[in-house]
Amino acid sequence: LEVSSPGIKRPIQRPEDFARFEGYRAKVLLVDGLPRRRYTGQIMGLEDEELVMLVDGKTHHLALDTVIRTNLDLSLEEYQSLLEGRKHDQ
Numbered sequence: 365l366e367v368s369s370p371g372i373k374r375p376i377q378r379p380e381d382f383a384r385f386e387g388y389r390a391k392v393l394l395v396d397g398l399p400r401r402r403y404t405g406q407i408m409g410l411e412d413e414e415l416v417m418l419v420d421g422k423t424h425h426l427a428l429d430t431v432i433r434t435n436l437d438l439s440l441e442e443y444q445s446l447l448e449g450r451k452h453d454q
Contacts, residue, residue: 374446376434382410389437392417394430404437 376385385407392403392415403426405419414425415434438446 374436374438376407376436379410379428382407382415382434385436388442389439390417391435391437392426392431393433394426395432398430 376382376390386409388407389405390407394401394403403417403419403424405417405424408416408418408423410416410428411425413428415428415431417424417426
């Protein structure tokens with residue numbers, strides 16, 4: 365039996381995941397047809413069925429129903445702190 369971690373590019377899928385990883389950096393891919401499909405920045409939380417992210421100094425509100433995939437974009441230090449069960453310094 366092998367037990368493994370989801371890894372440094374851990375997927376975020378449920379609303380509780382976004383709350384758990386608030387303050388961490390993530391990459392988000394949205395559905396086709398929007399002016400912008402990719403965002404990389406800090407997860408600021410959820411508000412009214414929207415993911416709030418800080419990207420390049422600007423706050424973006426992304427509708428959860430337009431999100432195809434979200435993955436954490438962790439540094440090695442952040443990843444190690446997750447493995448050890450610590451919250452990283454924001």
